[in-house]
Amino acid sequence: MSMRLPLKPKFVVGIALVAMALAYMIYAGVTQSAVYFVTPAELKAAPKVGKAYRLGGMVEKGSVSWKPATLDLSFKVSDGVESVVVRHHGTPPDLFGEGRGAVVEGKWSPEGHFQATQILAKHSEEYKAPHDQSKPGYQELMKSLRSSQ
Amino acid sequence: MIPELGYGVVIVAMLLALYGGVASVVSARTGRTALLESAQHAAIGVFALVTCAMLLLVYAFLTFDFSVRYVAMNTNLATPYYYRITALWGALEGSIILWAWMVALYTLIIIIRHRHNAREFYPWVLAVMFGVLTFFLLVMTIPAPPFERLTPIPANGRGLNPLLEDSGMITHPVALYLGFTGFTVPFAFAIAALATGRVGDRWITLTRRWTVVAWYFLSLGLLIGGWWSYHVLGWGGYWAWDPVENAAFMPWLTGTAFLHSVMIQERRRMLKLWNIGLVIMTFSLTLFGTFLTRSGVIASVHAFSQGSIGAFFLAFLGTVVLGSLWLLAWRWEDLGAEGELDSVVSRESAFLLNNVLLVAATFTVFFGTVFPLLSEAVRGVKVSVGAPFFNQVNVPLFLSLVVLMGVGPLIAWRRASAENLRRNFVWPVVIGLAAAAIIFALGVRSTLAVFSLAVTAFVSACIGVDFLRATRARLRVGEGIFPAMGGLLVRQNRRYGGFVIHLGILIIVVGITGSQAWSVQREATLQKGQAVELAGYKFQFDALSARENGNHFLVESTFKVTNGGAATRELRPAKKFYPQEQSPIAHVDYHLGWVDDLYMVLGDFARDGSQATVKVQVNRMVSWIWFGGLILTFGTILAILPDRKKPA
Numbered sequence: 001m002s003m004r005l006p007l008k009p010k011f012v013v014g015i016a017l018v019a020m021a022l023a024y025m026i027y028a029g030v031t032q033s034a035v036y037f038v039t040p041a042e043l044k045a046a047p048k049v050g051k052a053y054r055l056g057g058m059v060e061k062g063s064v065s066w067k068p069a070t071l072d073l074s075f076k077v078s079d080g081v082e083s084v085v086v087r088h089h090g091t092p093p094d095l096f097g098e099g100r101g102a103v104v105e106g107k108w109s110p111e112g113h114f115q116a117t118q119i120l121a122k123h124s125e126e127y128k129a130p131h132d133q134s135k136p137g138y139q140e141l142m143k144s145l146r147s148s149q
Numbered sequence: 150m151i152p153e154l155g156y157g158v159v160i161v162a163m164l165l166a167l168y169g170g171v172a173s174v175v176s177a178r179t180g181r182t183a184l185l186e187s188a189q190h191a192a193i194g195v196f197a198l199v200t201c202a203m204l205l206l207v208y209a210f211l212t213f214d215f216s217v218r219y220v221a222m223n224t225n226l227a228t229p230y231y232y233r234i235t236a237l238w239g240a241l242e243g244s245i246i247l248w249a250w251m252v253a254l255y256t257l258i259i260i261i262r263h264r265h266n267a268r269e270f271y272p273w274v275l276a277v278m279f280g281v282l283t284f285f286l287l288v289m290t291i292p293a294p295p296f297e298r299l300t301p302i303p304a305n306g307r308g309l310n311p312l313l314e315d316s317g318m319i320t321h322p323v324a325l326y327l328g329f330t331g332f333t334v335p336f337a338f339a340i341a342a343l344a345t346g347r348v349g350d351r352w353i354t355l356t357r358r359w360t361v362v363a364w365y366f367l368s369l370g371l372l373i374g375g376w377w378s379y380h381v382l383g384w385g386g387y388w389a390w391d392p393v394e395n396a397a398f399m400p401w402l403t404g405t406a407f408l409h410s411v412m413i414q415e416r417r418r419m420l421k422l423w424n425i426g427l428v429i430m431t432f433s434l435t436l437f438g439t440f441l442t443r444s445g446v447i448a449s450v451h452a453f454s455q456g457s458i459g460a461f462f463l464a465f466l467g468t469v470v471l472g473s474l475w476l477l478a479w480r481w482e483d484l485g486a487e488g489e490l491d492s493v494v495s496r497e498s499a500f501l502l503n504n505v506l507l508v509a510a511t512f513t514v515f516f517g518t519v520f521p522l523l524s525e526a527v528r529g530v531k532v533s534v535g536a537p538f539f540n541q542v543n544v545p546l547f548l549s550l551v552v553l554m555g556v557g558p559l560i561a562w563r564r565a566s567a568e569n570l571r572r573n574f575v576w577p578v579v580i581g582l583a584a585a586a587i588i589f590a591l592g593v594r595s596t597l598a599v600f601s602l603a604v605t606a607f608v609s610a611c612i613g614v615d616f617l618r619a620t621r622a623r624l625r626v627g628e629g630i631f632p633a634m635g636g637l638l639v640r641q642n643r644r645y646g647g648f649v650i651h652l653g654i655l656i657i658v659v660g661i662t663g664s665q666a667w668s669v670q671r672e673a674t675l676q677k678g679q680a681v682e683l684a685g686y687k688f689q690f691d692a693l694s695a696r697e698n699g700n701h702f703l704v705e706s707t708f709k710v711t712n713g714g715a716a717t718r719e720l721r722p723a724k725k726f727y728p729q730e731q732s733p734i735a736h737v738d739y740h741l742g743w744v745d746d747l748y749m750v751l752g753d754f755a756r757d758g759s760q761a762t763v764k765v766q767v768n769r770m771v772s773w774i775w776f777g778g779l780i781l782t783f784g785t786i787l788a789i790l791p792d793r794k795k796p797a
Contacts, residue, residue, distance in 0.1 A: 011490055011498065015505055022509045025542045026516060033538040037521070037531035054533065068674040068753055068762045090672055091752030091762050094724075094732045105535075 035105060041082040047108040055084060055114060056103045064098050077102060077114070088116040151214050155205045155296030162198035163286035165191050170279030177272035177344070188275055189260055195282060196253040203237070203246050206295055210236055215306050218299035219243060225308035225729065227700035235319040236309050241443060241458070242295035244322060249285035251330040252278065259334065267355050273341035274334075281333050284465050292458040308729045311701070317377030325370030325397060329435040331363025332404060336432035339425045343476040348421050348483050353411045358789045360411075364404045365785040371397055372778040383735040383750040385670060385766045387774065390539040395518045396438030399511050403431040406507035409557075413500050416562065418487035422477070423504070425484070429473040434511075436466045441518070492564035499557040506546050506553070513542045544597070548604060551658055554651050555608035558644070559615055576614055581607030598666040605655050605662075612648050638787060646788025653780035656773050663770030670766040672752065677759050684767040686747065687711045688720070693758035702726040703736070706751050706761045710740075722751040722763060746771050 035052045043055055060083055063076035073088040075098075086104050096102060096119060106116035169191030176184035206219070210233040215221040223236040223243075237243045256278040263271060289295060312318075335356040342352040374394065375387035388394060407427040414420050440462035477484070490497050516523075517534050524532040559573040584606030588599050616637070623633035638645045673681040680689035692707040705723040723736040740747040746768040753762035 008490060010493060011501070014493065014498075014502075018502075018505050018509065022513070022542070022546075025545070026513060029517075029538040029541045030520070030534055033534050033541065034532045035535055037533065066753070068755075068760065071672055071674065071762070091764065094735055097732065100731075 039079040039082075040077055040084040041079055043084055043108065043114070044082045049108055049110050052105070052107060053114070054103055054105045054120075055086070056101070057084075059096070059098050059100055059102050061098050064092075066092060074113075077104065085113040086116050087113050088119060093119055151205055151209045152217050152296045152298035155202055155209075155217075156290075156294065158198050158202045158205065159286060159289045159294075159296065162195050162202065163283060163290060165198065166195045166279050166282040166286055169195065170276050170283060173272045173276035173279060177276060185272055185275075188272070188279070189264075192253070192256045192260055192275065192279070195279075195286075196250075196257050199246070199250045199253045199286075202289075202295075203250050206237055206243060206246060207234055210234065213306070215304075216298055216300075216302045217295075218297040219295045221299050221303055221306040223306070223309050225306040225700075228306075228309055229699075231319075232309055232314055238322045238326075239309050239313055239318075242289070242293045242297075244326065245285060245288050245293050246295050247323070248326050248330060249282060249289065251326055252282050252285060252333055255330060255334055256282065259337075263355065267338075267351075269345055269347055270338055270341035270352060270355070273344045274337045277337035277340045278333065281337075284461075288458060288461055292461050308700075308727070311725060311727050311730060311734050312381060315377060315381050317373050317381065321370055321373040321377055324366050324373055328363050328365075328367025328370050329397075329400070329438075331359060331366055332400060332428070332431050332435055334359040334363070335407070335428050339428040340473065340476065343425065343473075343480050346480060346483055348425065348480060350411075350415045350418070353414060353424065357411070360404070360408055361785060361789050364401070364408055365781070367397065367401050367404060368781060369778065371401060372775070372781075376775060379771065380737055380739060383737045383764075385668070385748055385750075385764075385768060387664075387771065390514075390517070390536045392518050393442045395514050396434075396441050399438065399514050400431045400434040402507050402511040402514070403427055403434060406504045406511075407431060409500050409507075410504050413497055417497060419490070419497070421486065422484040425477065427504075429469070429477075430511075433466060433470055433473075436462055436469065440466060494560070494565045494570070496557060496560045496562045496565075499553055499560055503550060503553045503557060506550050510543055510546045510550075513546070514539065517542075547658075548601060551601075551604050551608060551655070554654065555604075555611035558648070558651075559611055573611070573614065577607050577610035580610040593666070595666050598662055601658065601662040605658055608651070608655055612651060616645070616648070639790070642787050642790045642792075646784050646786075646790070649784030649787055650781055651784075653777045653782075653784055656777035656780055658777075660770050660773030660775075660777060663773065664768055667769035668766065668771075670764060672762065672764045674753075674760060674762040681763070681765055683765050684745070685712060686745075686767060688749065688763070688765050690761055690763070693754055693761055698725070700727065702728075704733075704751070704754060706754065706763070708749060708763070710747055718747070720747060720749045722749040724751050724754070741772050743772055744770060 033052075035054050037054050037056065040055065040057050043053060055077055057077040057079045060076040060078045063074075063083075065074045066072075071089055071091065073090065073092055075086055076083045077086050078084075086106075087109075088104070088106075103120040104114065104116040105118040105120065106114055109115040169188045172184045172188040172191065175181065176188065206217070208214075209217045209220045210224055211230065213220070213224070213226060219240070219242050220236075223239045224233050228236065232239075238247045256275070259274060259278065263274070267274070338352040338356045338359075342348045371394075374397070378389070379385070379387040407424065410420050410424050410427060414424050440459055443458050443462065490501070492498065517538050521531055521533045524530060555577060556574070561569040581603045585599055585603035588602050593599055593602075616634075619637050619641075620630065620633050623636065624630060628636065669684050671681065671683055675681060675690040677690055677692070680687045682688075687710065689709045689711070690706065691709050693704065694707070695702065695704045697703075703723050703725055705721050708720045708722070710718045710720055718740055720738045720740065722738040724733040725736050726733045735750050735752070738749050746766075748766040748768050750764040750766075751761060752764055754760065
């Protein structure tokens, strides 16, 4: 069977050009927007200023500081080995909390902390068992909100 | 009792589907019509059984039968009845039932519509449909059983994910699955074409409406998903290039390519191999998407439940791809083109370029989505590429596609003459350039926005020129203007349906351009009575209150929004506290407008009600996206109307 090209050479050249342009755009896109997944230990081992990271770990208990007036949020992300100070300008997302998992995207700042541009919230189809409504947190919240009206 | 009954129904349905598949293949090979009759009965039986299984599950939901694990996982006693019905597809197992039910329904419609008009393909088409059905029913028996029994029976269920308690979530999965399963039909015909060796354009003509409908539902599913993301998730966007979104977007891209490339085969008898390849790719991508999002190989914000289901889908995907490739190799000799592309300046090459660009976009989305896997395998580091990558590579591709949307339908077949180009494109180019100048004069300095809007104007003008010319031709034969226009739409419904769909896409492009270029946002913490200003609007914090609200507790803020002393509007962004959830859930409040959407999210609040932290957004032209979806709907209806003979 002779392999005959189904297209005239000029079309083959055209498609090749599109493919090359695409390859270049993808290459440029990847080099410019690559985000590296790291754990706090990996980040601490070799932090590079200006490189984009996605840092995952647990929000350390007692480390969260949130100042509504200035919208400054700071907390520590830990993997049990190392912990990294993360700063963020903006309200913490709903699913954010101490002792929970968090993934933050941002850069290592020259001042020696992680400057987050985004805190990623995880939506889940799966649920925790209904937590006890008599638990102090929930009750207290309702009470304090009711009395404030 | 329901778990055992449901499980039994599923197993019988699976065996029946398996039988139907075998009977169809044997009848296809031997021509025994009795077996084909029997396969048809099997299809009716499978449909009845899957319907029965679905109703059983709905019944279990309505009666709070928590002995069914799936019911206990996705509802509780506080779930309202309509969400108890739609909870059917609130998670994986129920979605698979719905999926199987749709395939069974489509099989039934094939029997009704194509029993006589597609005799040559019919047994093979049935065989493929049965094959797909058997797979989904198998998934329902082993890795994702919707009727699994839960012991001990809990007193209450866990409840539906509050984020899914929304009208968008009722309709989004249905539309998406109708789209996904819809592509099974052209796929089945493509396989039948290969099996019978009749790879001409007959199978394409037969499946044209199927493809258009599947494509439409997929588009609708994507749009509703965007709407849900926009008004529920509270980040103010509608598309994030999340793996789950990409999974649905890839088959949309190849499906769009297919819709266009078939026209070249019908007209010029070329691209036979390409068309079959595209349909196989589209169907495979629907499976790949499910594998990707359900196997947990890619981290997504959706984070669906995981299990062995990924392996099942991967195995089925492998079977489909390898089987199809084998058939293609077997029929290789028959798939050659009868015509040839002549000129670069022709409708064929515009369509060819359209296809190359759409496949390039598909590859880009695929590459970006699986990139973390690739980089980990190749370099041992986990690297992902985010939205900037997808935008950077895809925006030029999509804008080129928009340009082709104007050029393709008007340029001549075979070889466009200078006269043809002049006649069709002088005015649109002038209008496009004028639009660019006006937009620039209005103060828009974003090159991308100016270019995108100018291109949109160019394409609209192309459509307008064509429509006006055709209308004028009818006026000349003495028709009134409105009968002429209406007559055109109905008589050339396929062409003008396509144009209306293009208009819908253009409107969506304007919405995307406007919202990307001009939306603004800011965050602020306000004391009672204080206001934050954004884009000429003043958002004043008036009150914070709390109350029980059905199945949750609601903390609601009240904002007065004014715009230069004119009309006052009230927005009430809130936070919902569900007893079954660890975290509160933001309830976005918004006011939609043709230009400005006012959009507020309550971020944080002081418990004494004196202070609130809010995110305020003025999102531009987002409504055009939803409106474009409506136009898309009209276009689709027009495009699938029965062909009209010219009136006598």
